[in-house]
Amino acid sequence: MATLDALRTPDDRFGGLPDWPYAPNYLETAEGLRMHYVDEGAGGPTFLCLHGQPSWSYLYRKMIPVFTVRGGRVLAPDLIGFGRSDKPTDEAVYTFDFHRRSLVNFVSQFDLSDICLVVQDWGGLLGLTLPVDFADRITRLIVMNTALGLGTDPGEGFLAWKAYAASQPDLDIAQLMKQSSPILSDAEAGAYAAPFPDVSYKAGVRQFPEIVPISPEMGGVEISQKAARFWAEDWSGESFMAIGVQDPVLGPPAMEKLRALIRNCPEPMRIEEGGHFVQEWGGPVAEAACDAFGL
Numbered sequence: 001m002a003t004l005d006a007l008r009t010p011d012d013r014f015g016g017l018p019d020w021p022y023a024p025n026y027l028e029t030a031e032g033l034r035m036h037y038v039d040e041g042a043g044g045p046t047f048l049c050l051h052g053q054p055s056w057s058y059l060y061r062k063m064i065p066v067f068t069v070r071g072g073r074v075l076a077p078d079l080i081g082f083g084r085s086d087k088p089t090d091e092a093v094y095t096f097d098f099h100r101r102s103l104v105n106f107v108s109q110f111d112l113s114d115i116c117l118v119v120q121d122w123g124g125l126l127g128l129t130l131p132v133d134f135a136d137r138i139t140r141l142i143v144m145n146t147a148l149g150l151g152t153d154p155g156e157g158f159l160a161w162k163a164y165a166a167s168q169p170d171l172d173i174a175q176l177m178k179q180s181s182p183i184l185s186d187a188e189a190g191a192y193a194a195p196f197p198d199v200s201y202k203a204g205v206r207q208f209p210e211i212v213p214i215s216p217e218m219g220g221v222e223i224s225q226k227a228a229r230f231w232a233e234d235w236s237g238e239s240f241m242a243i244g245v246q247d248p249v250l251g252p253p254a255m256e257k258l259r260a261l262i263r264n265c266p267e268p269m270r271i272e273e274g275g276h277f278v279q280e281w282g283g284p285v286a287e288a289a290c291d292a293f294g295l
Contacts (some may be wrong), residue, residue, distance in 0.1 A: 004031055004093060006086040009195045014084060017191040019061045024084055027109055029102050036084035037077040037106070041068030045114040045140060045295075049076040050103070052121020052146070053208040054173050056083025058191050059279045063118070066286035070295045072116070077106055079122070081204020083195050094207035096149070096220030100126050104133055116140035116293075120279060121250070122208060125149050125220070129227040131235070141239045142289045143265075144278045145250040147258055148228050149213030151221035157249040158212070165209040170199040181280040231262045239265040240289040244274030244281070266292070 014024075022038045029035050038049075038057050047067040049060045057076035064074045078085040080102055081094060088094070103126055107115070115138045119127040124146025131138050147154075165171065173196060174189040196202050213220040239262055243255045252270070259265045269288055274281045 004033060004088045005090060006033055006088045007201050008034065008086055009084060009197065009201065013194045013197060017058065017194065018185065018187045020058055020191065022064070026084075027106070029080065030105055031098075033080055033086040033088070035077060035080060035086070035102060035106065037075055038064065039073070039075055040064055041071075041073040043071050043073060045116045046073045046075055046112050047116045047118050047142075048107070048112065048127070049074060049118040050120075050123030050127040051076070051079065051082070052123050052125075054082070054171065054176065054196075054202075054205045055121070055192055055277065056195055058083070059120075059277060060118070060282065062282035063279060063286040066283060066290065070290045072295065075106075075110065075112070077103070078195075079126075079204070081207075087195075087201050087204060089200060089203055091203045091207045094204050094211065096126075096211055096213060096218075100129060100220070100223070103127065103130065107134055107137070113137045114139050116142060118142040120144040120146050121276070122146075125212065125224075128231070129220075129223045131230045132223055132226050135230060135234065139237045140293055141235075141237060141262070142242070142285075143239065143258070143262070144242045144285070145244050145247050145255065145276050147250060147254055148261070149218070149220045149224045150228060151213055151216040151218060151224075154212065154214045155249075155254075158214070161249055162209040162212070165206070169202070169206055171202065171205055173205070177277065180275040181277050183280060228261055233263065235263045238293055240292050241265055241268035242274075242278055242285045242289070243268050243270050244276055244278035245270055245272050246274060247276040247278075250276060
């Protein structure tokens with residue numbers, strides 16, 4: 001396979017980030033790209049924490065300590081194009097199947113079992129399809145402000161976001177994060193922008209809204225429909241849902257629709273002041289989830 005043209009964010013961009021003491025780890029994808037991940041704690045279960053757009057594993061900094069104190073291991077990869085992972089410069093590289101393959105490869109390389117899947121945004125669009133390959137390895141689910149890409153009309157909120165993102169090829173990520181999560185300090189908002197020194201690093205940021213599976217012919221729809229059948233009919237693990245109520249796109253209506261799809265999903269935890277990136281209120285969410293799971 002030809003080597004993909006990709007950029008690698010300089011390490012010094014990640015120095016001194018607030019509440020981020022974690023050493024970087026890397027594995028190689030099937031395409032020869034370097035994929036970054038956080039690996040903390042030991043034992044089980046393994047909390048597989050999957051981020052979305054335009055964030056990275058920094059999003060889980062308030063949840064990682066809870067999961068490790070409760071006896072778990074945390075693996076939090078950065079999707080290709082985000083965080084400390086390599087960033088292909090060709091937007092056409094960024095497809096649903098490309099990203100899903102990288103996550104399947106990640107789970108396979110670690111030979112993970114007893115997985116607590118922790119997902120939000122694109123972390124859910126991709127991560128909620130993993131049981132199609134790893135049904136017996138996933139035992140628990142923590143799901144926050146996300147959806148399955150079933151090829152259906154996403155509603156005006158998402159279409160407005162997609163149009164806005166398309167108009168911002170050099171999206172101001174720090175500003176976006178502050179707007180969505182007003183509790184962020186300037187330094188924390190800046191940490192979200194750290195992976196992207198300039199517009200050339202943002203191909204993935206630009207492309208993700210374009211590839212959400214919102215019509216039947218799009219990539220990802222078929223596997224997402226298979227996943228929906230799994231969650232509705234075959235899922236027998238434990239679930240915990242938390243909703244950032246202030247999210248204008250994937251707030252309570254979208255999450256209640258998803259909850260109805262997940263077999264035996266209990267009443268959700270509602271974070272009334274929380275926005276789309278509900279992990280910014282993640283300490284209490286992680287504590288409540290671990291309590292619910294008896295960890």
